[in-house]
Amino acid sequence: MAKRIDVSGLNVYYGDFKAVEDVSMTIEPRSVTAFIGSSGCGKSTFLRTLNRMHEVTPGARAEGKVLLDDLDVYGHDVDPVMVRSEVGMVFQKANPFPTMSIYDNVIAGARLNNRRMSRSEADELVEQSLRGANLWEEVKDRLNKPGSGLSGGQQQRLCIARATAVKPSVLLMDEPCSALDPISTLAIEDLIHKLKEDYTIVIVTHNMQQAARVSDRTAFFNLSAPGKPGKLIEMGETNQMFTRPDKKETENYITGRFG
């Protein structure tokens, strides 16, 4: 189910402004890859190109190749909507649909697409997704209550359950824990360890300790100068990146000389 991602020569533009320049990388299936770097260096922008979400912003475009298990996501005949059901996304601020109950939120992916499911199939999918997100025990008695009635950490796990219910092959996470307290963060990091077995996970994070705890490989992005496009400086095994990085720039960032 999990797929590998191969990016080659990806450039991302907002109108005429080049935001991210010439990124090439490989992301292995069933692994967790972390993107780290200072603010505004293009990590989130690059992440959003992996499921073509950048196209929602007017004027944004990407040039280059992104292969999802040999399928070029930017090919002529590829529908961005179909890409997004293969590559799911969890956002920084948890955004459950306010008009829907917890139950409806989890199967929103199917319901909004008018996919017919029998009641028992839906029940099973909801339970499976909520168990997968470590949220079942906490909400199983109030599935009909609105999603907005949960705490921040629970809401974020609900969004993860919603994202996994569509059975994507890749899960992108854009700073999922930055709005949460340490206990909820721990819960979600444990969840990421568990989800790793079935999905390819890419996580953008500001928190280097989190990247060190959670990821198998880490990619470091940076700007050469303010106003210049962001670039991929270095990518490698997390252990190696944090102890013996190749580039001086990486070492400076990781040891906190800038950031």
Next chain:
Amino acid sequence: MSLTTTPPPGPEMGPASSALRRGSLPNRFPVALLAATAAVVAGVLLAFSSFGFVLWGLLTAVAYVVFVVTASARVEGGRKARDRLVTSLVYGCFLLAMLPLVSVLWTVLGNGFARFDPYFLSVSMNGVLPSMDAGGAYHAIVGTLAITGMATLISVPIGVMTAVYLVEYAEGRMKRTIMFFVDVMTGIPSIVAGLFVVALWIILFGPGATNGAAGAIALAVLMIPVVVRSSEEMLRLVPQDLREASYALGVPKWRTITKVVLPTSAAGLTTGIMLAIARVIGETAPLILTAGSSAVSINWNLFDGQMMSLPVFIYSQVRMGGAVNYERAWAAALTLILVVMLLFFLARMIGRLFAPKAR
């Protein structure tokens, strides 16, 4: 009035003890002062035999403000005194604004009550001579409901879909042009909208064709820009990250709009539509031109002949003059106000029904 709770300084606390401490007027002081001023002014006016409620009210207000600000300046200091002055002004303006509203409601209630009864609401003016002590506004109520109903059916889909286009799809010059013309349309005088439909009807059906449908179209022309503007505001209030959450699940844009954006803004959209209805339900001039002003019998058919409506009924009764006609006009006015109140009440209920529930 904002009141401090620190006790006034006693003689043993001099100004040297703390620059931060200030005296304050006792809690009950302003109210007592107001009552005392009112009594004194009333007494003075009565003594001069020139008592009038308006004069009494004005003099009391002015005298009270002068007294309380002076007392405050003495005891509490300059800043508190200014605070009391401005507070008095704000309250005064509020009372002034409420006065016409309460006065209108009071007058309509008082004058309309005489003739307002189930009989009045259930018969038309068919066969009733204007001076007869008979007849009612049923045909006008029917007409108002039918015409406004059809106007709503026309303007709500057009208005909401235009708003969806403006918020979700439009960009650049097209968007600015459309928004400009919508703004212009909000300013069209109602009688001009009526004339437009009269001209249209002459082209389509020949001269003299007055019917309820023409009135409905005139009202729709007035309603559409209001619906577009308020719906646009409501749709903009839906946070962008809800749309992104939907896209990230592999849901296409049009489905996101119909199943996430519109339901989330449903409460606001409904309120906007109700407000648009309330705005046109009292329009008289376009209906006189398009639906006629002399219908007396009950007519449910929007395409067949003249149709009376409540505002036009009020107008035509007043034009006829005479005590009975005036009574009917007041009763119809009361009916119209009650219909509008009912609509706003419905809008609140619907809004509460659709609102995203918390907990």
